[in-house]
Amino acid sequence: MSELLLDRVADDVVTALETGRAPVNERSRLYEDLGLDSLMLMQLMHLLQERRPQLGDLLLPDIVSHMADVGTLTDLLRAATGEDDLDDTGAAGGPWCAAGGIGQKAAA
Amino acid sequence: MSTAVAAAAVLPAPSALAVLSEPVLVTPAGPWDTVRRELAEHASVVLYARLGDWLPESRPQEQDSAADAEADSALAPLLGRDFERYRGMTNQDVRARFLASRLLLKYAAGAVLEARPADIDLAYKPGGRPYLRGCDQVDISLSHTADLLVVGVTRRGWIGVDAELESRRLEGSAVERQICTPHETELISRIEQRRRNSTLVRLWTLKEAYSKAIGQGLRFRFTEFGFAPGARRMQVLRPDGTPGAGDEWSFRTWTVAGDYTVSVALFDFGFGDTADIAAQTMLDEGMVDALLREARRAENHRRTTG
Numbered sequence: 001m002s003e004l005l006l007d008r009v010a011d012d013v014v015t016a017l018e019t020g021r022a023p024v025n026e027r028s029r030l031y032e033d034l035g036l037d038s039l040m041l042m043q044l045m046h047l048l049q050e051r052r053p054q055l056g057d058l059l060l061p062d063i064v065s066h067m068a069d070v071g072t073l074t075d076l077l078r079a080a081t082g083e084d085d086l087d088d089t090g091a092a093g094g095p096w097c098a099a100g101g102i103g104q105k106a107a108a
Numbered sequence: 109m110s111t112a113v114a115a116a117a118v119l120p121a122p123s124a125l126a127v128l129s130e131p132v133l134v135t136p137a138g139p140w141d142t143v144r145r146e147l148a149e150h151a152s153v154v155l156y157a158r159l160g161d162w163l164p165e166s167r168p169q170e171q172d173s174a175a176d177a178e179a180d181s182a183l184a185p186l187l188g189r190d191f192e193r194y195r196g197m198t199n200q201d202v203r204a205r206f207l208a209s210r211l212l213l214k215y216a217a218g219a220v221l222e223a224r225p226a227d228i229d230l231a232y233k234p235g236g237r238p239y240l241r242g243c244d245q246v247d248i249s250l251s252h253t254a255d256l257l258v259v260g261v262t263r264r265g266w267i268g269v270d271a272e273l274e275s276r277r278l279e280g281s282a283v284e285r286q287i288c289t290p291h292e293t294e295l296i297s298r299i300e301q302r303r304r305n306s307t308l309v310r311l312w313t314l315k316e317a318y319s320k321a322i323g324q325g326l327r328f329r330f331t332e333f334g335f336a337p338g339a340r341r342m343q344v345l346r347p348d349g350t351p352g353a354g355d356e357w358s359f360r361t362w363t364v365a366g367d368y369t370v371s372v373a374l375f376d377f378g379f380g381d382t383a384d385i386a387a388q389t390m391l392d393e394g395m396v397d398a399l400l401r402e403a404r405r406a407e408n409h410r411r412t413t414g
Contacts, residue, residue, distance in 0.1 A: 021199070032197045037253065038316065039276065039283055046282035064325070 009074045012051065016044035026071030033069075041067065054081050128152060128360045131258070131370060134212070135161040140219035143261075147220050152262035154269060154372050155216055156364050159255040162208035185226045186211065209252045209259075213238065216259045217248060237323045249320050249372075256368045265356070266375040268321030270313040274369050278308040287312055289334035291349035296337060306369070307337045310361050313371035317359070318344065321373040335359070 010023050019035045030036040036044070045063060049055050055077070067073055131154040132142055146153040164179060184191045190210050197203040214225040217240055221228070229241035238250055249260040249269045260269035278284050288296065292311060299307055314335050319328045333352055334345045342360070344353035356378065361371040 019201075032193070032202060033199050035199045035202045039272070039278075039312070042283045042286050043281070046286060050282075 265377040268317040270316035279305040289347040317373040
């Protein structure tokens with residue numbers, strides 16, 4: 001999985017979370033591991049749409065069915081937008097927590 | 109109870125007054141007689157609980173894994189199919205609320221069905237809606253946030269409950285634009301500033317409760333239906349403010365435990381009460397269908413061979 005888009009999605013997840021917790025890797029589950037509740041999910045929806053206008057009117061059912069973990073959410077966005085994973089902006093370090101995630105590995 | 113629960117300004121429809129009373133505070137010790145009585149009298153009951161009352165006693169972190177295994181062995185039969193999911197949770201706050209809310213739900217269902225909590229088969233529909241397998245005559249709903257747990261039980265139709273901290277900041281957030289219909293936005297703009305956030309929290313819990321009751325959860329866009337904040341009779345409205353659902357629906361909102369807004373949505377099938385819901389005397393609709401099919405098959409077989 002491309003790490004840049006993953007980093008961006010994880011960054012949106014961190015912003016939406018009110019818990020201050022960051023995902024460890026793409027398998028971090030939004031509810032079981034990160035504590036994303038329904039209001040945080042609405043905030044995440046807003047962030048995803050605001051930063052990706054090409055998403056248009058993102059369907060909440062699609063998001064809910066793909067919100068198991070950061071990786072599946074990233075897959076959905078890639079399929080919906082064809083977002084360019086090779087863009088080189090903003091990947092340094094990523095939002096991953098100190099426990100070590102793929103963003104950190106990429107930066108190392 | 110009455111000191112902990114203050115009726116909010118949202119008044120239900122006259123018919124709903126008969127079926128929705130104030131939420132009942134429960135611990136594992138009860139009062140389950142009160143819960144059964146409320147359900148018998150009103151056909152529906154909303155329970156609330158404090159998280160700490162439903163968690164096993166915490167152990168020091170350094171305690172050995174044998175103690176963990178012992179605790180797990182006690183929880184496994186209680187949680188049933190939820191046990192593996194519970195064990196896999198790494199977020200301790202989420203884990204605690206998940207455990208406590210499932211225990212509350214099983215104790216509540218056990219109380220009203222006159223069954224042991226461990227014998228309650230809590231299952232989930234594809235959208236995540238919990239239900240009591242084999243007891244379709246009783247509908248349940250669950251919500252938890254921060255230190256509060258809420259369960260709704262009805263024997264008249266569908267129920268949805270939702271709870272949120274009254275102080276949760278929604279006003280001015282992106283969420284506000286995602287949950288309000290144009291009609292609601294207009295109505296909220298007329299409300300005095302200091303009451304707008306609490307009004308939004310109330311709207312949010314009403315919409316969540318309604319979505320849960322119809323089995324949609326967040327799959328139903330919240331800008332496609334609405335309510336009229338401050339209306340004497342709460343009902344579902346279309347985005348333009350015209351009525352969108354009939355009298356079968358009842359809604360009510362309370363302030364619970366001082367800090368929380370709790371809403372309930374109740375759909376009455378209109379079939380009347382299922383007075384006896386004890387597990388031993390209930391026949392699941394699926395089982396009845398299977399029995400009828402078998403009877404028809406036997407009758408056809410008798411005709412063709414007789």
